[in-house]
Amino acid sequence: MKDIENQKLLTDTGIIEFKDRLALAQEGMSGNAFAKKVGMSEAVIRDYLSGKTYPSLNRLALIAKKCDVPIEWLATGKGECRLSSNNDLQKIIYIPAYQRHSAKSQIDDNKGVKNSVIDSLPFDLSCLKYHEFKIEDLYVYWAKGDSMSPTISDNDTLVLNTANVTPFDGYIYIIQYGDSLSVKRIQNHGKYFLLLSDNEKYPSIQIDKACSENDFKIIGRVICILKDLS
Incomplete structure (x- = not known):
């Protein structure tokens, strides 16, 4: 019963789709290159991308900072997904x-x-x-x-x-x-x-x-x- 409740919580908050937002933030880089960029092991990043595990709050904040994305979007999918450096671009x-x-x-x-x-x-x-x-x-x-x-x-x-x-x-x-x-x-x-x-x-x-x-x-x-x- 607890596992079902945990799964529902992950789904309702959008956290369960973290792996897909992480793949978007990865911008096509290899797993090894992306792991070096965020200062983590390739095995850890591989587990995140597969949905096997989720990052702690401090690791989540580090990934968001290194990838220049809002932490709320990375964690839950809410808010702007990417901050463009050119504000004049048509959205x-x-x-x-x-x-x-x-x-x-x-x-x-x-x-x-x-x-x-x-x-x-x-x-x-x-x-x-x-x-x-x-x-x-x-x-x-x-x-x-x-x-x-x-x-x-x-x-x-x-x-x-x-x-x-x-x-x-x-x-x-x-x-x-x-x-x-x-x-x-x-x-x-x-x-x-x-x-x-x-x-x-x-x-x-x-x-x-x-x-x-x-x-x-x-x-x-x-x-x-x-x-x-x-």
């Missing part, structure tokens, strides 16, 4: 889908109804830390598969900055590899890149830096991950 915008590959089906073709797609997504810019991006460079992309699990799950919505195509180790990018798109971390190794998955069952992929854009192209860097809880 609600419509970010277009990366249509060539990410169009999301809404109607079942088997019912004889013409298939339609989501061509844009309303987005609150206060949920996004301002990194001198231009709004016209932002696109949304729906992730598929589990290669980036647990950081990114199937059907999670990603916001990418297509102006940011310079690869830095540890960050997540949308990659065009051959005829398909994928979501990977990039690691520089001299004359080649390694494309890395967060899911350990997927092997890394080696890409020669001299290959043509038809074979390999960085579409943009993922700057926000919105979790699909359905």
